[in-house]
Amino acid sequence: MREFDYRRASDVPGAVALLGADPGARYLGGGTNLVDLMKSGVERPALLVDVRELPLDRIEVTDDGGLHIGATVTNSDLAAHPEVRRRYPALTQAVLAGASGQLRNMATVGGNLLQRTRCAYFTDVSKPCNKRLPGSGCPAVAGEHHNHAILGASPHCVAVHPSDMGVALTALDAVVHYVTADGPHEVPLAEFYLPVGTTPHRETALPAGALITGVTLPPAPVAAASCYRKVRERASYAFAIGSVAAALDVRGGTVRAARLAFGAVASRPWRAHAAERALIDGPATAEAFAAAADAELAAAEPLPGNSYKVTLIRNLVVAVLTELAAECRRTEEATR
Known part of the structure; x- marks a missing residue:
């Protein structure tokens, strides 16, 4: 790891000013991804701006009944928060599935959204990688790609x-808040991650030097x-080979509302809009859930080594939605 400078920010404008003054600077939250990348030589910041002491560590109910989550809230605090557990259980489950307790105690919400792919070609600086060095190629296309993308990829990058x-957060329609030298801004999480296209090194819509200050969940x-x-490939903490986040409202055996997103299948969390459209006003049956999954996965373009993901996600969608439909039925019966 090469030498770098370290500064601790005391307020948000000061943090943004420090990064704006040094193009080679990076924000440091928990460091659970950035420090690893610095050790491997993928990231080589000249300055780290520590933002952990900024007043961005609270979870608050918004005026409209949603929830605002500060960027420096730790993953542990997020998963344990009673309002998150009660109103957005999928978020608690996702955080708890993501890492060990030690990592959750360090990792932050803002840093989690900005973590970079674990593709072995990206993290090995001796290999070409368009995400790390634009124009150098994507060896994963013809190489090891069993855990790579089946949706929204391009010949330039197939990492997830x-x-x-x-x-x-994608399934729950989250909005990301950030600050630049021009002031505060926000962007829906659905637009936060950029399509791969020909520029896989451009991962998010954040302007240079922008600092994520929080995430808002709408009332839902x-x-x-x-x-x-x-x-995942082992029972202990590991990255997903496929995941599903879902929310469902079933009344009288009919799907009234649905939210669905897939993980580990694309360069960004994948909102399953086609599946949601297929579900609405349809029967809450395993057959309908499978048809909805097929509607989304019709766009899949798997590589030879990861075609199993199509079947995996399909089965996962059916299992999760069937479980949620049963929960909705029990709730409906209890309120009669």
Whole structure:
């Protein structure tokens, strides 16, 4: 690891000013991803601006009944918060599935959204990688790609985004708040991550030097019946090979509302809009859930080594939605 300078920010404008004055600077939250990348030589910041002491560590109910989550809230505090557990259970489940307790105690909400792919070609500086060095190529296309993208990829990059939290937040219509030298801004999480296209090194819509200050979840009664399910190659903490975040409202056996997002299948958490459209006003049956999954996965373009993900996600969608439909039925019966 090469030498770098370190500064601790005392307020948000000061943090933004420090980064604006040094193009080679990076914000430091928990460091659970950035420090690893610095050790491997992928990231080589000249300055780290520590933002952990900024007043961004609170979770608060918004005026409209949603929830605002500060950027420096730790993953542990987020998962344990009673309002998150009660109103957005899929988010708690996603965070708990994401890492060990030690990592959750350090990792922050803002840093989680900005974590970079764990593709082995990206993290090995001796290999070419368009995400790390634009124009150098994507060896994963013809190489090791069993855990790579089946949706929204391009010949320039087939890596997947590793965040579990991001999948749940995508299904729940989260909005990201950030600050630049021009003041505060916001962007829906659905637009936060950029399509791969020909520029896989451009991962988010954040302007240079922008600091994430928080995430807002809108009020969503459907989220009370929500679930996050993750499949991984070992039972202990590991990155997903496929995951689903879902929320469902079923009344009288008919789907009234649905939210669905997939993880570990694309360069960003994948909102399953086609599946949601297929579900609305349809029967809450396994057959209908499978048809909805097929509607979304019709766009899949798997590589030879990861075509299993199509079947995996399909089965996962059916299992999760069937579980949520049963929960909705029990709630409906209890209120009669």
